[in-house]
Amino acid sequence: MEKLEMLYEGKAKRIYRTSDESTVWISYKDSATAFNGEKKAVIEGKGRLNNEISSLLFEMLAAEGIPSHFVTRLSETDQLVKKVSIVPIEVVVRNIAAGTLAKRLGLTEGEILPQTIVEFYYKNDELGDPLINDDHIAILNLATPDQLTEMREKALRVNDVLTSYFASKNVKLVDFKLEYGTDEKGQLLLADEISPDTCRLWDSETNEKLDKDVFRRDLGNLAAAYEKILERLGGVPCTK
Amino acid sequence: MEKLEMLYEGKAKRIYRTSDESTVWISYKDSATAFNGEKKAVIEGKGRLNNEISSLLFEMLAAEGIPSHFVTRLSETDQLVKKVSIVPIEVVVRNIAAGTLAKRLGLTEGEILPQTIVEFYYKNDELGDPLINDDHIAILNLATPDQLTEMREKALRVNDVLTSYFASKNVKLVDFKLEYGTDEKGQLLLADEISPDTCRLWDSETNEKLDKDVFRRDLGNLAAAYEKILERLGGVPCTK
Numbered sequence: 470m471e472k473l474e475m476l477y478e479g480k481a482k483r484i485y486r487t488s489d490e491s492t493v494w495i496s497y498k499d500s501a502t503a504f505n506g507e508k509k510a511v512i513e514g515k516g517r518l519n520n521e522i523s524s525l526l527f528e529m530l531a532a533e534g535i536p537s538h539f540v541t542r543l544s545e546t547d548q549l550v551k552k553v554s555i556v557p558i559e560v561v562v563r564n565i566a567a568g569t570l571a572k573r574l575g576l577t578e579g580e581i582l583p584q585t586i587v588e589f590y591y592k593n594d595e596l597g598d599p600l601i602n603d604d605h606i607a608i609l610n611l612a613t614p615d616q617l618t619e620m621r622e623k624a625l626r627v628n629d630v631l632t633s634y635f636a637s638k639n640v641k642l643v644d645f646k647l648e649y650g651t652d653e654k655g656q657l658l659l660a661d662e663i664s665p666d667t668c669r670l671w672d673s674e675t676n677e678k679l680d681k682d683v684f685r686r687d688l689g690n691l692a693a694a695y696e697k698i699l700e701r702l703g704g705v706p707c708t709k
Numbered sequence: 710m711e712k713l714e715m716l717y718e719g720k721a722k723r724i725y726r727t728s729d730e731s732t733v734w735i736s737y738k739d740s741a742t743a744f745n746g747e748k749k750a751v752i753e754g755k756g757r758l759n760n761e762i763s764s765l766l767f768e769m770l771a772a773e774g775i776p777s778h779f780v781t782r783l784s785e786t787d788q789l790v791k792k793v794s795i796v797p798i799e800v801v802v803r804n805i806a807a808g809t810l811a812k813r814l815g816l817t818e819g820e821i822l823p824q825t826i827v828e829f830y831y832k833n834d835e836l837g838d839p840l841i842n843d844d845h846i847a848i849l850n851l852a853t854p855d856q857l858t859e860m861r862e863k864a865l866r867v868n869d870v871l872t873s874y875f876a877s878k879n880v881k882l883v884d885f886k887l888e889y890g891t892d893e894k895g896q897l898l899l900a901d902e903i904s905p906d907t908c909r910l911w912d913s914e915t916n917e918k919l920d921k922d923v924f925r926r927d928l929g930n931l932a933a934a935y936e937k938i939l940e941r942l943g944g945v946p947c948t949k
């Protein structure tokens with residue numbers, strides 16, 4: 470597989486065209502951003518860590534019968550994935566109160582929610598990724614009601630599998646964000662990444678934060694936290 | 710009917726106990742507030758105007774088969790209503806983009822929405838009345854899924870009736886907020902008020918704002934705008 474010209478550069482990844490029309494080459498960057506890009510840093514090793522963790526999780530999900538865009542890991546920082554047209558909705562699943570949910574509803578961070586909840590956010594940096602409801606999605610024409618139902622159900626299934634998987638690695642899955650895309654047949658496919666950038670992951674015993682909140686809240690060494698996650702998932706530790 | 714001790718003082722109304730357990734006495738105040746109480750003023754005549762308009766609209770809705778808490782107008786500023794236990798959800802219905810919706814989704818104020826939308830906000834001053842989805846409502850235990858469905862359907866029916874009524878008075882119903890409560894039998898009942906404080910109302914030809922945005926945005930004389938609405942609805946003009 471050949472990496473051709475860059476199609477898109479996002480905050481965390483670069484997407485390249487390949488010689489195969491149906492796939493794209495994703496290269497994970499070392500940049501960390503938070504608060505809609507207001508806070509920025511370069512964290513050496515982050516691209517590698519997220520690529521390894523994301524590859525590992527997509528492979529695990531596939532083994533559990535949950536398909537995604539993931540085709541193969543190409544290198545320490547690169548993945549080959551099926552090209553999709555991204556649905557501009559961030560699907561957030563939450564098991565434990567944290568972050569904006571705790572703030573929005575006046576809950577205590579760490580509170581186990583009485584039920585898992587799903588939220589949709591409009592993936593739009595300019596607007597600050599606002600929370601939206603089904604009616605907003607309809608007027609913005611972001612997805613059909615059937616696609617919404619499908620994304621909600623699929624995200625809950627991902628949550629079930631990820632939660633038990635992480636639990637077996639001594640990690641609490643607090644919440645996470647998914648993105649879906651449609652393939653050339655119009656089928657919804659899990660896309661983007663699943664990593665400590667997009668999940669809140671806490672040590673099961675100590676509640677130590679092992680995710681991007683370490684960066685958002687200046688809690689210590691981000692790469693070290695991600696390295697812990699990679700090690701617990703049985704990934705290859707740092708080569709440097 | 711006798712007005713007994715005050716049960717609750719809100720930003721726009723005072724609620725009093727009456728000798729009848731099943732009703733409360735609502736007295737509309739002259740105070741105007743916006744931005745969650747940050748902006749405040751006393752506007753002479755506002756209590757009277759909102760009471761007259763709200764009484765008139767609740768009577769009109771009753772005639773159209775839409776029951777509410779409204780029992781009777783008691784005076785220029787007072788109403789007798791059925792006592793309910795307020796569901797802490799603000800049900801917002803929107804026909805035209807304006808205010809926070811336009812800002813949130815990047816729409817142009819005045820844009821006719823491709824479909825009417827319903828939003829739920831958590832009625833909680835401390836949290837700034839945040840937008841919430843059905844899952845938030847479930848974890849906060851604010852209403853049952855059946856009550857949500859019922860509120861949504863009832864609010865859309867209110868919208869149909871109000872929209873044609875206002876249209877016949879040369880007024881565009883841009884959006885509005887409803888509150889529901891449960892009576893002693895647990896039945897959902899339309900409550901609170903329907904007034905230029907809780908509706909966006911624009912002149913059908915000129916788009917002149919005839920609602921609380923006149924106060925929020927310092928567009929002129931609020932009482933004069935509300936007076937126009939009352940007159941168009943055939944209410945008694947100012948006695949002063």
Ligand SMILES: Nc1ncnc2c1ncn2[C@@H]1O[C@H](COP(=O)(O)OP(=O)(O)O)[C@@H](O)[C@H]1O
Pocket residue numbers: 477478479480481482483484493538550551552553554555648650660661662
């Ligand atoms: N399989 C895919 N095909 C096409 N685009 C994708 C795929 N997976 C993810 N993307 C998109 O790649 C872009 C780059 O990712 P990222 O750097 O995380 O961007 P962002 O700054 O939007 O978070 C995002 O718009 C993401 O939605």
Ligand SMILES: Nc1ncnc2c1ncn2[C@@H]1O[C@H](COP(=O)(O)OP(=O)(O)O)[C@@H](O)[C@H]1O
Pocket residue numbers: 717718719720721722723724733778790791792793794795888890900901902
């Ligand atoms: N029929 C009713 N029975 C009991 N309470 C009511 C009824 N109708 C409205 N209320 C409540 O009366 C309170 C006073 O109204 P308002 O001044 O508008 O309060 P707020 O500051 O919460 O907007 C509000 O909490 C409102 O929900």
Ligand SMILES: [Mg+2]
Pocket residue numbers: 479480481
């Ligand atoms: Mg991203």
Ligand SMILES: [Mg+2]
Pocket residue numbers: 719720721
């Ligand atoms: Mg009120």
